[in-house]
Amino acid sequence: MADLRTLVLVLGDQLDLDAAAFDGFDADLDAVWMAEVAEESTHVWSSKPRTAMFLAAMRHFALALSAAGRPLHYTRLEATTHSGSLGAQLQADITRLRPSQLVMTAPGDWRVLQTLKSVAAANQLPLDVRVDRHFFTSIREFAAHAKGRKSLRMEYFYREQRKKHGLLMEADAPVGGQWNFDADNRESFGTNGPGTVPPRTTFEPDAITREVIELVNTRFATHPGQLDSFAWPVTREQALQSLQTFIQERLPLFGRYQDAMWPEDPWLYHSHLSAALNLKLLHPREVVAAAEAAYRNGHAPLASVEGFVRQILGWREYVRGIYWTKMPGYLERNALEAQEDLPAWYWTGATDMACLRDALTQTLKHGYANHIQRLMVTGLYALMLGVHPKQAHAWYLAVYVDAVEWVELPNTLGMSQYADGGLMGSKPYIATGKYIQRMSPHCKGCRYDPAQRSGDSACPFTTLYWDFLMRHESTLTQNPRMALQVKNVTRLTEAEKQAVRTRAAAIRQGHVP
Numbered sequence: 001m002a003d004l005r006t007l008v009l010v011l012g013d014q015l016d017l018d019a020a021a022f023d024g025f026d027a028d029l030d031a032v033w034m035a036e037v038a039e040e041s042t043h044v045w046s047s048k049p050r051t052a053m054f055l056a057a058m059r060h061f062a063l064a065l066s067a068a069g070r071p072l073h074y075t076r077l078e079a080t081t082h083s084g085s086l087g088a089q090l091q092a093d094i095t096r097l098r099p100s101q102l103v104m105t106a107p108g109d110w111r112v113l114q115t116l117k118s119v120a121a122a123n124q125l126p127l128d129v130r131v132d133r134h135f136f137t138s139i140r141e142f143a144a145h146a147k148g149r150k151s152l153r154m155e156y157f158y159r160e161q162r163k164k165h166g167l168l169m170e171a172d173a174p175v176g177g178q179w180n181f182d183a184d185n186r187e188s189f190g191t192n193g194p195g196t197v198p199p200r201t202t203f204e205p206d207a208i209t210r211e212v213i214e215l216v217n218t219r220f221a222t223h224p225g226q227l228d229s230f231a232w233p234v235t236r237e238q239a240l241q242s243l244q245t246f247i248q249e250r251l252p253l254f255g256r257y258q259d260a261m262w263p264e265d266p267w268l269y270h271s272h273l274s275a276a277l278n279l280k281l282l283h284p285r286e287v288v289a290a291a292e293a294a295y296r297n298g299h300a301p302l303a304s305v306e307g308f309v310r311q312i313l314g315w316r317e318y319v320r321g322i323y324w325t326k327m328p329g330y331l332e333r334n335a336l337e338a339q340e341d342l343p344a345w346y347w348t349g350a351t352d353m354a355c356l357r358d359a360l361t362q363t364l365k366h367g368y369a370n371h372i373q374r375l376m377v378t379g380l381y382a383l384m385l386g387v388h389p390k391q392a393h394a395w396y397l398a399v400y401v402d403a404v405e406w407v408e409l410p411n412t413l414g415m416s417q418y419a420d421g422g423l424m425g426s427k428p429y430i431a432t433g434k435y436i437q438r439m440s441p442h443c444k445g446c447r448y449d450p451a452q453r454s455g456d457s458a459c460p461f462t463t464l465y466w467d468f469l470m471r472h473e474s475t476l477t478q479n480p481r482m483a484l485q486v487k488n489v490t491r492l493t494e495a496e497k498q499a500v501r502t503r504a505a506a507i508r509q510g511h512v513p
């Protein structure tokens with residue numbers, strides 16, 4: 001005889017009281033199950049900020065469940081009865097609680113879904129995996145969109161979403177007569193810098209979060225990153241406050257400075273809402289609605305609001321569709337046959353390259369870097385160096401507080417490393433150091449020169465850009481969007497090409513710090 005009707009499984013990125021898993025929940029018959037497991041911090045070398053973010057938010061969510069009167073079986077990381085892994089802990093609790101069925105909202109990680117399915121099967125228990133209605137688009141709907149298309153492009157998917165959900169629309173047309181305001185959204189801060197940017201919204205750790213910080217500092221002492229300035233929103237109330245201040249203070253200039261960088265300031269006009277969204281403390285519908293309202297009431301310009309909505313309604317949904325329709329094979333892709341190791345200094349920030357040092361230091365300090373730092377600094381360097389995509393993936397999944405595999409993997413392997421051969425983006429994002437020089441003042445304080453492609457003071461980005469074009473010339477010439485860039489290689493003399501190769505080899509051997 002079963003003792004419990006339903007055990008509702010809630011994972012660390014499913015912290016939503018209104019999730020589908022709770023539909024029909026009866027506190028007299030059912031209970032919630034949550035477990036903190038070290039495995040989630042060790043299967044990639046998870047940074048301290050990332051682990052603390054998940055554990056602090058989970059412990060606060062446990063309080064919200066109690067306040068809502070939902071019985072909860074919660075295993076803490078330090079519990080003496082802990083079984084070690086997610087699967088083993090669930091097995092132990094099934095044996096103890098004897099539920100007659102398991103229910104959950106679809107998880108964000110293919111590996112975790114396989115683990116839970118196998119525990120359910122081993123116990124001959126039905127596992128009801130419900131559609132995650134947090135998202136605008138279900139996987140089934142995405143698969144229908146993708147079916148029969150030779151190539152997938154985010155832009156077409158995004159336009160469909162705008163029409164379907166009536167967002168930023170005037171009848172059947174986009175407001176302002178344009179779908180895309182990218183051309184208005186590419187400014188740098190110029191020599192005067194960003195001036196006074198409204199500070200990011202921070203939250204002083206409360207007793208629960210302080211306890212988590214202590215636990216993480218002890219238990220994961222050798223893991224990368226620091227917790228001295230941990231100030232992320234870890235409750236729904238805090239997440240809503242972050243949303244409100246973003247809309248009020250930073251959204252109006254979000255678009256214009258979306259691609260800009262400034263030393264020692266990753267926050268700028270970005271929203272810093274990705275972790276709150278991915279842990280489900282915030283709903284994308286409420287985020288997008290708040291942004292649209294800011295446009296409609298004249299608080300923020302259309303180019304900014306459209307640029308922001310595109311990230312959430314477009315990219316965020318699109319990458320999730322790619323992940324779930326292409327896994328598990330997607331993880332194995334390596335279209336450019338990249339085999340290099342990720343430099344060890346990605347885990348410490350110890351490099352002389354000013355732009356990389358800045359992005360890596362902030363990443364380790366806060367568990368955050370903005371999109372352009374991830375794509376056009378850390379990602380760009382790994383791509384052009386030829387780092388194995390799985391190593392790049394393991395790093396990105398480990399270091400950011402917003403990292404969950406469904407969103408991290410397509411961004412890393414697809415958008416940034418071009419390892420999917422063009423599924424996510426139509427061409428590899430490659431650039432010389434001059435791109436970084438245009439978008440930031442980093443090069444002024446760097447020992448390298450972005451205009452040099454070979455020699456001792458050559459910027460490694462510039463060297464690796466030319467080396468990349470030469471190494472992949474035959475593949476890239478087949479891509480019409482790369483034709484112009486590849487053609488430039490033919491202008492180099494044989495001696496110039498050799499000088500680039502020599503310098504690139506020195507970089508790969510670690511002789512260029």
Ligand SMILES: Cc1cc2nc3c(=O)[nH]c(=O)nc-3n(C[C@H](O)[C@H](O)[C@H](O)COP(=O)(O)OP(=O)(O)OC[C@H]3O[C@@H](n4cnc5c(N)ncnc54)[C@H](O)[C@@H]3O)c2cc1C
Pocket residue numbers: 269270271272273274275277278308311312315316317319369370371372374375379396397400402403404407408409411412415416
């Ligand atoms: C190599 C690489 C790895 C990444 N890994 C992650 C990750 O693990 N988790 C994650 O949430 N995002 C990831 N991104 C996407 C993006 O960089 C982050 O969402 C963004 O930097 C988070 O900061 P923000 O909240 O201030 O975003 P903002 O710049 O304020 O953007 C608003 C929101 O749009 C969404 N968004 C923006 N760009 C993307 C995108 N490309 N894909 C999906 N959603 C997007 C996020 O929810 C974000 O909060 C990655 C990008 C790259 C290039």
Ligand code: SF4
Pocket residue numbers: 353354355356432433434436437442443444446447448449450459460461462
């Ligand atoms: S010179 Fe090159 S390495 Fe140095 S900051 Fe500029 S782009 Fe980065």
